[in-house]
Amino acid sequence: MAYKDPERQRAYAREWMKRNPEKAREAVRRWSKTHPEQRRAAKRLYYARHREQHTLTMAAYHKAHPEVLRAKSSAYRARARAADGRFTSAEWRALVDIYDGRCAYRGEAGPLQVDHRIPLSRGGTNAIDNVLPACRTCNTQKGQMTETEFRARLDAERRAATPIE
Ligand SMILES: [Zn+2]
Incomplete structure (x- = not known):
């Protein structure tokens, strides 16, 4: 037709x-x-356009299913305990100072969380050289991505958000 x-x-x-x-x-x-290439490009564009919506959807989902969130955080804590490496609170404060108290990814001020550059779930350590300060939004969006993968996605989003002249 x-x-x-x-x-x-x-x-x-x-x-x-x-x-x-x-x-x-x-x-x-x-x-x-x-069409793997087009598929990836479409996906990147979709996420760039629906980033806020995705974050809200996930937040609503976790609110409706607190047990899923609890299971996720307990799995996370178990991995943190099992991972190699430890850092002290003084090392963490020094790291946050290096980043001027801001998120290492998008520079937001505000409450910062421990982000693992290589996620614990992918074999990263819990040592200070594998840690960055991240705001909650970036930390949540980064999820199981490595720092390199997440920064590539942020770059793609910035490109997608820039109007073509
Ligand atoms: Zn951030």
Whole structure:
């Protein structure tokens, strides 16, 4: 089915996807497999556009499912205990001073959390040279990413947010 009018074509496509959700998902899966680069670019753009929304959705989800959050934090604490390396509160304060009391990623002032440059879940240590101060937003968004991966994502978001002239 092809329409000359692109608006009609899009409306038809939306209707079709509503009526055939399984086929639509399958088509997206096929497209993702054959277009890995475009898939990644689309995903980056989506996150850049919906970053706030994603954070809110996750916060609402955790509020509705406190047991999930508890399970996550207890798994996190267990990894922190098992990880190699320790740092003292004096080392932490010195590190925060180096960053002028600001988030190492986007420079926000405010309450700072311990961020592991290489996450504990991916074999990072709990030593001070694997630690950065991060605001809660950045720490949450970084999740299981390494510092390098997260900074690449921030760069991609900045590029996506910059209007093309
Ligand atoms: Zn931040």
